[in-house]
Amino acid sequence: MTAPLIRIEHLTRQFQSGGGFLSRxxxxxxxxxxxxxxxxxxxxxVVGESGCGKSTLARLVLRLIEPTSGRxxxxxxxxxxxxATALRRMRRRMAMVFxxxxxxxxxxxxxxxxxxxxxxxxxxxxxxxxxxxxxxxxGLPEGLADSHPQQLSGGQRQRVGIAxxxxxxxxxxVLDEPTASLDVSIQAQIIALLADxxxxxxxxxxxxxxxLGLVRYFCDRIVVMYLGAVVEVLPDPAAAPRHPYTHALMDxxxxxxxxxxxxxxxxxxxxxxxxALPAGCAFAARCPxxxxxxxRESPRxxxxxxxxVACFHPL
Amino acid sequence: xxxxxxxxxVSVSIGSAPLLDSISLRVDRGQIVGLVGESGxxxxxxxxxxxxxxxxxxxxxxxxxxxxxxxxxxLMTDTQRRVLRGRRIGFVTQNPMTALDPxxxxxxxxxxxxxxxLGLPQAAARVRTLDLLTQLRIPDAASVAEAWPHxxxxxxxxxxxxxxxxxxxxxxxIADEPTTALDVTVQAQIIQILGALVRDRGLALLLIxxxxxxxxxxxxxxxxxYAGRLAEEGPVSDIFAAPAHPYTSAxxxxxxxxxxxxxxxxxxxxxxPSALAMPPGCRFHxxxxxxxxxxxxxxxxxxxxxxxxxxxxxxxxxx
Numbered sequence: 001m002t003a004p005l006i007r008i009e010h011l012t013r014q015f016q017s018g019g020g021f022l023s024r025x026x027x028x029x030x031x032x033x034x035x036x037x038x039x040x041x042x043x044x045x046v047v048g049e050s051g052c053g054k055s056t057l058a059r060l061v062l063r064l065i066e067p068t069s070g071r072x073x074x075x076x077x078x079x080x081x082x083x084a085t086a087l088r089r090m091r092r093r094m095a096m097v098f099x100x101x102x103x104x105x106x107x108x109x110x111x112x113x114x115x116x117x118x119x120x121x122x123x124x125x126x127x128x129x130x131x132x133x134x135x136x137x138x139g140l141p142e143g144l145a146d147s148h149p150q151q152l153s154g155g156q157r158q159r160v161g162i163a164x165x166x167x168x169x170x171x172x173x174v175l176d177e178p179t180a181s182l183d184v185s186i187q188a189q190i191i192a193l194l195a196d197x198x199x200x201x202x203x204x205x206x207x208x209x210x211x212l213g214l215v216r217y218f219c220d221r222i223v224v225m226y227l228g229a230v231v232e233v234l235p236d237p238a239a240a241p242r243h244p245y246t247h248a249l250m251d252x253x254x255x256x257x258x259x260x261x262x263x264x265x266x267x268x269x270x271x272x273x274x275x276a277l278p279a280g281c282a283f284a285a286r287c288p289x290x291x292x293x294x295x296r297e298s299p300r301x302x303x304x305x306x307x308x309v310a311c312f313h314p315l
Numbered sequence: 316x317x318x319x320x321x322x323x324x325v326s327v328s329i330g331s332a333p334l335l336d337s338i339s340l341r342v343d344r345g346q347i348v349g350l351v352g353e354s355g356x357x358x359x360x361x362x363x364x365x366x367x368x369x370x371x372x373x374x375x376x377x378x379x380x381x382x383x384x385x386x387x388x389x390l391m392t393d394t395q396r397r398v399l400r401g402r403r404i405g406f407v408t409q410n411p412m413t414a415l416d417p418x419x420x421x422x423x424x425x426x427x428x429x430x431x432x433l434g435l436p437q438a439a440a441r442v443r444t445l446d447l448l449t450q451l452r453i454p455d456a457a458s459v460a461e462a463w464p465h466x467x468x469x470x471x472x473x474x475x476x477x478x479x480x481x482x483x484x485x486x487x488x489i490a491d492e493p494t495t496a497l498d499v500t501v502q503a504q505i506i507q508i509l510g511a512l513v514r515d516r517g518l519a520l521l522l523i524x525x526x527x528x529x530x531x532x533x534x535x536x537x538x539x540x541y542a543g544r545l546a547e548e549g550p551v552s553d554i555f556a557a558p559a560h561p562y563t564s565a566x567x568x569x570x571x572x573x574x575x576x577x578x579x580x581x582x583x584x585x586x587x588p589s590a591l592a593m594p595p596g597c598r599f600h601x602x603x604x605x606x607x608x609x610x611x612x613x614x615x616x617x618x619x620x621x622x623x624x625x626x627x628x629x630x631x632x633x634x
Binding site for chain 2: 049050153155156183184185186187188189190191192195196210211212213214216217238248249251252253254255256257258259260261262263271
């Protein structure tokens with residue numbers, strides 16, 4: 001087996017909040033002890049609800065923010081050991097598509113300027129014809145090259161975001177909810193485009209989303225996060241969930257078929273505050289299978305390499 | 316039978332921009348009707364028209380009429396319309412974060428609806444409020460009633476907004492994307508609770524959503540809007556089994572489903588046209604794989620199709 005392109009080891013990130021004149025600072029672990037390898041050419045999905053730490057994980061992996069502890073290696077190199085210059089050079093090989101195509105493009109730049117910027121940052125010459133080729137690659141007409149982002153629709157803007165991410169021909173692409181702010185019809189267009197590009201360019205992808213259906217469509221392997229920790233890794237998109245939380249996530253999706261109406265087993269309770277995590281399993285308060293053990297001790301992700309799950313009573 | 320809400324060929328403009336073109340839609344008692352379409356298709360505007368709230372956004376009805384329980388809303392006075400809203404029509408907004416007053420306790424915000432619309436004294440109003448919160452499966456309703464909005468999660472806040480909509484004992488609830496701002500597991504809960512309450516009480520619900528999955532799960536009928544026109548309307552079971560309008564089937568095809576082969580998700584090419592540059596003929600033709608010369612020039616008229624209507628020159632023909 002070849003070494004994974006991305007190796008994440010025991011990654012943890014703590015954030016502090018408050019700490020003003022009258023209040024004591026509170027701390028929370030946005031990402032708790034996450035380990036994960038991503039093979040070359042693989043698409044790994046990370047799903048979970050708001051506050052589960054999936055976007056923080058994405059930023060840690062690209063070292064846009066520093067981990068509190070743990071390590072991220074890219075192609076065998078520990079990113080933390082790199083100097084600023086070496087890190088910048090390494091970043092040619094990794095890119096990110098952001099969630100919101102409205103705020104991630106500079107409104108004063110034309111599309112040509114947006115797409116030329118990665119070359120400037122990397123102090124690389126811009127090969128002639130690049131802009132037109134990038135626009136064509138993401139299905140935008142060349143005539144838009146002198147337009148500004150606000151002249152484009154949401155879907156077109158996200159195509160620009162993708163073209164910018166691909167500008168330097170990265171090996172690794174992080175997609176942080178790339179379709180969350182788009183209509184379903186446009187979402188499907190963008191996912192189709194990404195799937196096509198992934199196949200053609202042999203990209204390795206980390207796909208962050210709250211939509212399990214989308215992740216199951218796009219990814220080879222799926223990591224489920226709850227309150228900063230990995231609770232389950234589905235070895236393939238069709239694998240049956242073993243963690244009750246993954247099961248609840250799947251159950252919460254309504255198929256577009258009135259013959260498949262269902263009565264949901266409602267999740268009781270609320271997601272606990274990340275500032276005051278319970279002693280045991282973080283999901284215990286909402287879990288229909290929780291026992292005293294779950295409320296007392298925190299389950300560890302099992303060593304089972306085929307289908308790891310962090311649950312005392314897996315399904 | 317008189318429909319509870321009856322929109323007959325309603326056209327709406329804001330300024331000189333015609334935004335809705337001859338929308339017909341009815342909601343009967345005990346019925347859940349879904350209103351779907353992409354952003355910019357006119358879903359929320361249809362809801363505003365149904366509540367007589369168009370003047371708030373500078374809009375006006377330029378054709379057709381809106382009837383509530385047989386009464387033409389255009390002939391009502393402002394006071395009559397105001398009493399209608401809240402008392403007979405409850406409204407659930409898209410964003411529960413902005414729908415609540417941040418400096419008033421939760422209980423007071425719900426109490427005021429039944430005090431105002433049902434004339435209940437404060438003590439009785441509070442009993443009703445606690446009862447409603449309990450029905451919405453809010454644990455420990457009494458302490459939630461004493462809480463401030465910022466202390467509640469998004470899902471909780473949306474339940475409070477639903478409680479406010481129900482507090483006036485309305486006949487019709489209009490819910491505009493009630494779960495879009497919420498997490499998936501919470502979304503499913505809210506949809507289920509809303510559906511069950513509406514059924515138990517024999518209310519009518521107009522549910523605006525962009526999610527065909529939600530429509531399939533709870534609605535009896537569905538109306539599909541495209542660029543300010545009605546593309547298709549009919550019973551949910553028929554429309555999902557055999558969508559007659561290519562836009563409807565394309566919308567259903569946009570949802571990734573289990574077992575879908577890689578590459579089978581394509582989306583709908585292009586985007587919803589701007590209100591100021593509507594294509595001639597059928598407004599969907601630039602994005603439609605069935606489009607012919609006829610579609611590019613002649614507006615398709617709504618025709619009955621089974622128990623519904625469809626506006627397409629090539630309805631039902633599978634391309």
